[in-house]
Amino acid sequence: MPVIEHNDQRFELSHAEEQKLNEFQMITSFAADELSNVIKLLRNHSWQLEHALGRYFDGNWKENLDYSAPHSPTAEQVAAGDHQQAQTGSHFTDNQEADLPISSRIPNFLENPLGVVPKLPVVHRLPYNYKEKLKILTSRQNQVTDLYSKNSLLLTVLFLPNLLIKIGAHLFSWLDILISYAFKVNLNKPRTQYNWMIPNRPQEERQPKDTFTDITEVCGDNAKDLLSLCSTESYNQIFDECESKYKFMLLILLGPIAGDEKNVCHSSKTFLTHFLCHPSTIELFKQHGDNLKIYIRTVNDPECWALSKQLKLKYSLECLLVANVHNRVNSNSGSQIMSLLAALKTKSLPRFQDSWKAAVRRYSPELVVSQTELNELEMARKIKELQDEAYQMSLNKDLEKQLEREKQEKELKEMILSKSQxxxxxxxxxxxxxxxxxxxxxxxxxxxxxxxxxxxxxxxxxxxxxxxxxxxxxxxxxxxxxxxxxxxxxxxxxxxxxxxxxxxxxxxxxxxxxxxxxxxxxxxxxxxxxxxxxxxxxxxxxxxxxxxxxxxxxxxxxxxxxxxxxxxxxxxxxxxxxxxxxxxxxxxxxxxxxxxxxxxxxxxxxxxxxxxxxxxxxxxxxxxxx
The missing domain is CATH 3.10.20.90 (Phosphatidylinositol 3-kinase Catalytic Subunit; Chain A, domain 1)
Structure with a gap:
């Protein structure tokens, strides 16, 4: 971990915190003597650049830098205290407990603000070279296939475990069928209720517009309203916009929805035609149209396939709501980061809409606050830019006046000299x-x-x-x-x-x-x-x-x-x-x-x-x- 020493003070920072400190220095260009105060400022704001910058440009940012939130006692300290209390035999009655100070009766989640911050899965951008990695992976798979096709012994060793597993799975399935018939309960579900498993390789020739073409083919005229809300931009572009502007990002990863019935994900097709294209769902999306970006693709697309692999998904029909919110990434610190807010239900229309409403209702206030702070910071920056521009214009005018004055004086001297000459x-x-x-x-x-x-x-x-x-x-x-x-x-x-x-x-x-x-x-x-x-x-x-x-x-x-x-x-x-x-x-x-x-x-x-x-x-x- 990076260690920073300044004025007999030692600061141990993580690599992410060091990067935040460097970004803060590039934006503000603070003096070297203020390094320790800046680190305290960032720590007090949980290393959130937007909040720390807003406080820094207020002018009174050096006040209360030594404040730190009280930490709740650890489990070992609580156990040690209980053990000591049991040994001494000291117990508080109701009246005695009422006489304790209020701070001692505050719950742990109020003493430690991080206790109320949820711990959510983190969502990242796709690597900038994911296409090259995909080509390398595809070429390696082709090389392995060619290798085993030329050597029958290696092919047998490769497929023997899979064959044994399939035989065992079939035996258990037959056993399941016998038990279901014995108890007269049909435990088998139709194929249309199962999600489509993500393939090992995508279709490299597919483009994002192919998904929109498939949606139009399946849903017909009902697809116009849905596609008007969906974005044709790449995942990384949508990710960056939602992260910087604090918007909801809805990820809809579908299985194949067009083609032969045997190769179609019926769950994705049903979800698309009956849930997403439903007028009530479209109306819900429109209510948050300014703060919502919808990314919808099929897992056969190279980008969507790479995203599903990064999210470690096994099945295609997934509807994930992502936003830049406070997340307790670890037990020591919390910060704003693109997090997975909820995996929306896709079994029925009411459950899907209820899960959407619940997630949006929970995180909308936080996003509104973040957007307000961002707008205030942007407004402060614009005001500062306008002030700097006005100041520069004033300097330019003064310079022009000075040059004009010098020019007139020079012309007057030349005229007097010419006249005397x-x-x-x-x-x-x-x-x-x-x-x-x-x-x-x-x-x-x-x-x-x-x-x-x-x-x-x-x-x-x-x-x-x-x-x-x-x-x-x-x-x-x-x-x-x-x-x-x-x-x-x-x-x-x-x-x-x-x-x-x-x-x-x-x-x-x-x-x-x-x-x-x-x-x-x-x-x-x-x-x-x-x-x-x-x-x-x-x-x-x-x-x-x-x-x-x-x-x-x-x-x-x-x-x-x-x-x-x-x-x-x-x-x-x-x-x-x-x-x-x-x-x-x-x-x-x-x-x-x-x-x-x-x-x-x-x-x-x-x-x-x-x-x-x-x-x-x-x-x-x-x-x-x-």
Whole structure:
């Protein structure tokens, strides 16, 4: 027997109890420190998992674990007490016995609850490999038959005892007949009153549906109501359902009911046609239809034959009622197990129905209680599952909210970063634009000092505010040079006053404003111009340093060329002058040798490109916030 030691405690368990303990651990996953308490809990509930689990999930299962039912004295203790009482000569009178405590006058069956638990035969499932065992048994029988058929001596030795027994049986039968005639009493019964002996071998080709076909053939239309209550499932399936759901299982094992009269079990046929198919019997079965499973087969079927052998039956007509009830399997413990409740009477219809009613009336309350406890346990499990499911759903929702919150925070950070990057990019673009214009102005001033006699074209520019500007250009200047030149001129003359400073002074003033502005730290940190007077540099030196700063700033945003916020339009004929660095001025007839151009802003109300891009970004931010 398995022995479990835990915290200086020793528990001796049977193999069945050890299996119950393992199942309890798989279901509850209790802590290792609670092993001794769990064993006490199972013992207090007679190792019934359903009751113990119900108590365990109540939460207060550790209370009264040390309670154990009082045991009645054994026969040796009672005999020893009587012997001692006889020796001492002590006897109680009626008054003295009345003065004894009530507990001493309680009958033994109340002191020991197991005394009221019946001790019933146990019914088991068929082995899962019973079909293979049946084939092996059949093959062995064939081998033995072949062996004795080849050896006449062994055949004689085999059948000689059977022959002597048959001769003796015939002699006794004749003697019985002589005695019956002598006393004028006919002790012989017709063959129809004897049950059919179970054969040594089943018909392996028979199927469960063959039994239902035989019943329909024998009973005709009366068989419909009966067969509607009978189950076509296998014995093990019916057994498992009745065991788990606490239902009655009615086993009806019939002999052959169809075929030649010589090979028919007349008792089974009579029981089937007159008892089972009777309307009153059908009504009794229907009253317990929800808690009853009927298994009806003939013993010629392999499964029914194996079941009859397992139940150790000798005759075919048997009607057994089985259910999962409390059974005192041994004198030490009681438990719920599939037990044989009653062997129903099959001699007459009233006796059959009375035996059925008596067995059902006796065990129905216990099954109802077990079903109620099972339903409560199942309901508790479902409630726990629903609670776990609701808790998991709540966790999932919280997780989704957390992920959504993190996503929004991430999008907000990306948006802020993108906005700052875009603002920084716009600032650098603006700075590059201004440096490009100032660099062009310095280059133009340096060229003015070295005036050439090359032919130039006079172009009149008219701005949108009515100003007129005349600029001279060489024939080798490109259209892009014209765009840069007029942009630089407009940039330097944007804030005109009554006293117009020189162009170089304007350039110096713009450069000082750029390099001293804290927002332009990206250019001022590494520049050679910051902190120094611009007049100490020659135009060539200042141009080189400015070109270096422009190259360093434009590389930060990979800016290849600047863009303009205006467009040059030729009025006659009206056409747009492209910003193309590959087209020379002398190739355009409308501009060479002289021409006139309109400076039209690309944005309404004099708004700059940066302002428009900023407005677009603000609109996107508003949409995101909404």
């Amino acid at each position: 875009k603002e920084e990019s716009l600032k650098i673009k603006k700075l590059c634009y201004e440096l490009t214009l100032l660099l062009h102005s310095l280059t133009a001033e340096n060229e003015d000092e070295n005036v050439t006699k090359e032919k130039k074209s006079d172009i009149l520019f008219r701005t949108s505010d009515g100003k007129r500007v005349v600029r001279k250009y060489k024939g080798t200047d490109t259209l892009r040079d014209i765009y840069i030149d007029i942009a630089a001129h407009l940039y330097l003359t944007a804030s005109e006053s009554s006293t117009q400073p020189k162009t170089l002074d304007r350039i110096y003033e713009k450069l000082r404003n750029i390099y001293e502005n804290p927002e332009n730290s990206c250019i001022a940190e590494e520049s050679d111009i910051k902190g120094k007077s611009l007049k100490f540099f020659t135009i060539t030196q200042l141009e080189a340093k400015l070109r270096k700063d422009l190259s360093r700033v434009s590389s930060k945003i990979q800016l290849k060329d600047v863009s303009f916020d205006f467009e040059l339009i030729s009025p006659f004929p009206r056409c747009s002058i492209p910003n193309d660095p590959s087209v020379f001025l002398q190739t355009r007839s409308e501009l060479w040798p002289n021409g006139s151009l309109l400076v039209e802003s690309l944005y309404d109300d004099g708004s700059s490109e940066e302002e428009y891009e900023g407005n677009d970004q603000e609109d996107q931010d508003d949409n995101i916030n909404e």
